[in-house]
Amino acid sequence: MQLVVARIGRAHGIKGEVTVEVRTDEPELRLSPGAVLATDPASAGPLTIETGRVHSGRLLLRFEGVSDRTGAEALRNTLLIAEIDPEELPEGEDEYYDHQLIDLDVVTADGTEVGRITEISHLPTQDLFIVERPDGSEVMIPFVEEIVAEIDLDEQKAVITPPPGLIDDRAEIASSREDPSGREES
Numbered sequence: 001m002q003l004v005v006a007r008i009g010r011a012h013g014i015k016g017e018v019t020v021e022v023r024t025d026e027p028e029l030r031l032s033p034g035a036v037l038a039t040d041p042a043s044a045g046p047l048t049i050e051t052g053r054v055h056s057g058r059l060l061l062r063f064e065g066v067s068d069r070t071g072a073e074a075l076r077n078t079l080l081i082a083e084i085d086p087e088e089l090p091e092g093e094d095e096y097y098d099h100q101l102i103d104l105d106v107v108t109a110d111g112t113e114v115g116r117i118t119e120i121s122h123l124p125t126q127d128l129f130i131v132e133r134p135d136g137s138e139v140m141i142p143f144v145e146e147i148v149a150e151i152d153l154d155e156q157k158a159v160i161t162p163p164p165g166l167i168d169d170r171a172e173i174a175s176s177r178e179d180p181s182g183r184e185e186s
Helices: 069-074
Strands: 002-012 017-022 036-040 047-055 058-063 079-083 105-108 113-122 127-132 138-142 148-152 157-160
Touching: 002 036, 002 058, 002 069, 113 138
Parallel strands: 105 157
Antiparallel strands: 002 017, 002 079, 017 058, 036 047, 036 079, 047 058, 105 113, 113 127, 127 138, 148 157
8 A cells, every 4th residue: 555655845956856845754764764645746766765855944865866956946846655564553552544534424413414424634733534425515624632632443433522613614713802881893
């Protein structure tokens, strides 16, 4: 099974290094020197990691055969793909690979059907479930423990406790501004 582990960003310096947007919780395992990764587009690879280091909070990689800025810049926006055993599980107890979450049914704690996970969107601050509702519309659900109460792989479902307004139109108004006379401002 193939797993996207990073996206190549801009070139860094003149010796062939690139920044990478890490898309795995195990970069030390998947993006270490010597790792051979498939690419999307396939014509860019496969790529073998020669060196890796962290600089100013960003991971920088250099690949075998890429020794200058021009070669590094040509790889920009290429996805790096690792081949993994489909039975392999992440190291952490509450960690999941995307392929384990795709197609899970999403229900609220009271059993109300929300939809099915069709995609995981990895953002800098958090991950989002993209959930297709029964009517064909989509809703985005932050993959945070305050909202996603349980992932049950055996039952193939994700149980959520959404705040008002996340999956319906009944949002609560947190506060209203009033002037001292008791009239609402407009």
